[in-house]
Structure formats: structure tokens, C-alpha cells
Amino acid sequence: MKITIFNGSPRGRKSNSNVIAESLLEGAELAGAQTEQVFLIEKDIKQCLGCFSCWEKTPGSCILNDDMKELINLYLESDYVGMATPVYNMYMTGLLKNFTDRFLPLVTPHLQRKEDGSFYHEGRVKHFPRQFFIANSGFPGEHNFDVLKKFFENQNLVLEIYRDCGEALQATVENPSLIEKINQYREHLKKAGSEIVQNGQVCGETKDQIHSKLIRDEEYMEEANRQWNEMLEETDC
Numbered sequence: 001m002k003i004t005i006f007n008g009s010p011r012g013r014k015s016n017s018n019v020i021a022e023s024l025l026e027g028a029e030l031a032g033a034q035t036e037q038v039f040l041i042e043k044d045i046k047q048c049l050g051c052f053s054c055w056e057k058t059p060g061s062c063i064l065n066d067d068m069k070e071l072i073n074l075y076l077e078s079d080y081v082g083m084a085t086p087v088y089n090m091y092m093t094g095l096l097k098n099f100t101d102r103f104l105p106l107v108t109p110h111l112q113r114k115e116d117g118s119f120y121h122e123g124r125v126k127h128f129p130r131q132f133f134i135a136n137s138g139f140p141g142e143h144n145f146d147v148l149k150k151f152f153e154n155q156n157l158v159l160e161i162y163r164d165c166g167e168a169l170q171a172t173v174e175n176p177s178l179i180e181k182i183n184q185y186r187e188h189l190k191k192a193g194s195e196i197v198q199n200g201q202v203c204g205e206t207k208d209q210i211h212s213k214l215i216r217d218e219e220y221m222e223e224a225n226r227q228w229n230e231m232l233e234e235t236d237c
């Protein structure tokens with residue numbers, strides 16, 4: 001079984017998104033999966049031109065020449081695919097949005113109607129991987145994920161991870177209780193990764209554990225502001 005995560009943070013390997021993704025993949029590996037994380041910032045991904053050549057002139061393939069061919073192959077050969085992003089202006093990063101726009105060649109042009117009255121484009125391939133999603137926000141609070149949650153509603157994802165206070169994930173401060181919480185959080189993520197491999201789903205208890213609070217909002221705010229003040233003093237701003 002192959003599990004791939006496409007990480008859409010511009011911070012790449014140093015991102016909070018990576019802290020979450022690598023723990024999940026560690027658990028999946030322990031359960032026997034082959035795993036890979038792709039840092040989109042390291043790839044050449046041009047913007048979709050909206051020319052619809054992939055539907056008309058070269059059906060099923062994009063006319064742009066960049067890393068997307070290789071990435072779409074990796075996507076299709078995976079059993080499970082995760083997309084990871086920080087919240088940027090209440091949504092995903094441009095990097096991840098740009099990447100997902102480039103999946104247009106995988107669907108056919110004709111409009112199809114679902115029983116519920118909504119419209120969709122049918123896939124060109126028989127087998128699409130099952131998906132999961134990872135987001136982390138800089139602000140405290142569930143509401144930071146409202147737009148993303150709406151977007152993924154009814155998409156039957158295996159798992160959705162919404163981590164608020166994301167900047168706490170790489171705590172460098174001497175705060176033993178936070179470090180303990182982060183270690184526990186990583187263990188819960190590992191468990192989720194293993195469950196995906198073993199059961200094709202994540203149980204309610206693990207989902208709840210993943211979404212338990214890391215740090216009190218007030219404490220997070222105070223620590224973030226203290227660190228900013230320190231940094232600004234150093235740079236004399």
C-alpha cells in the first residue's frame with residue numbers, strides 16, 4: 001500500500017504542516033505502508049492557463065511542461081493521498097490551490113448531474129486514490145477552518161485534520177507541559193496513520209484525540225506576542 005502526502009506549505013520541510021504529516025506517515029509505515037511526502041515548494045508547478053487543451057486538443061494531458069506529469073503519476077499510483085496546507089486567508093495556500101487546479105486533465109469535459117441536483121465532471125481514470133486532508137492555522141479557534149470544511153463537505157475524505165494554534169507545534173520554549181502535549185499529539189497522529197493502513201478508516205476516538213486542545217488560547221497569544229516582541233527588538237524595528 002502506498003500513501004503520499006503533498007505538502008503545500010511554502011515553508012516546506014520546516015513547516016508545521018510537516019510536523020503533522022511526518023507523524024501520520026510514520027504511523028502508516030509502522031503498519032506496513034510505503035510512504036512519501038512531496039514538498040510542492042521544491043517542484044516546478046506552473047499555473048493552469050485555463051486553455052482547456054487537456055479537454056480538447058490533447059485529451060487527458062496538459063500542454064505545460066513541468067513536474068506535474070510526474071506528480072500526477074505519483075498521485076494515481078497511491079492508494080491514499082493527503083493534501084497538507086497552512087490556512088492562508090481562511091483557505092489553502094496558493095501553492096496547493098495551484099497544484100490542485102492542475103488536476104483538470106484527469107476529468108472529462110462534459111457536465112454530469114448527480115441525483116442531488118449538483119454538477120460534476122466524470123473522471124477519466126477508473127481508480128482514484130482515497131483522500132485525507134491536513135490544515136493548520138496560526139490563530140486559535142475552529143472557525144479558522146470554516147471555508148475548508150465547507151469545501152470538503154460531502155467529499156467522503158478518510159480523515160480531516162484541523163489543527164489550530166499551529167505555531168505551537170514547533171515549540172522552542174521551555175514549556176514542559178506543551179512539549180508533553182505535542183508528543184502526545186504526534187502519537188495520536190501515528191495511530192491515525194496506522195489505522196488508515198489497517199482499517200481504511202480512522203476511529204472516532206482517534207479523531208477526537210487529534211482534535212483536542214494543545215494549549216490555552218490566552219497562553220498561546222501571550223507566547224506568540226512575547227516571541228514577536230523579542231524578534232522585533234533584535235531587528236531594531
Ligand SMILES: Cc1cc2nc3c(=O)[nH]c(=O)nc-3n(C[C@H](O)[C@H](O)[C@H](O)COP(=O)(O)O)c2cc1C
Nearest residue numbers: 009015016017086087088089090137138139166167
Ligand atoms: C500570507 C499568510 C496568510 C495567513 N492567513 C492566516 C489565516 O487566515 N488564518 C490563520 O489562522 N492563520 C493564517 N496564517 C498563519 C499560518 O496559517 C500559520 O503560521 C501556520 O502555522 C503556518 O503553517 P506552516 O508552517 O505549515 O506553513 C497566515 C500566514 C501567512 C504567511
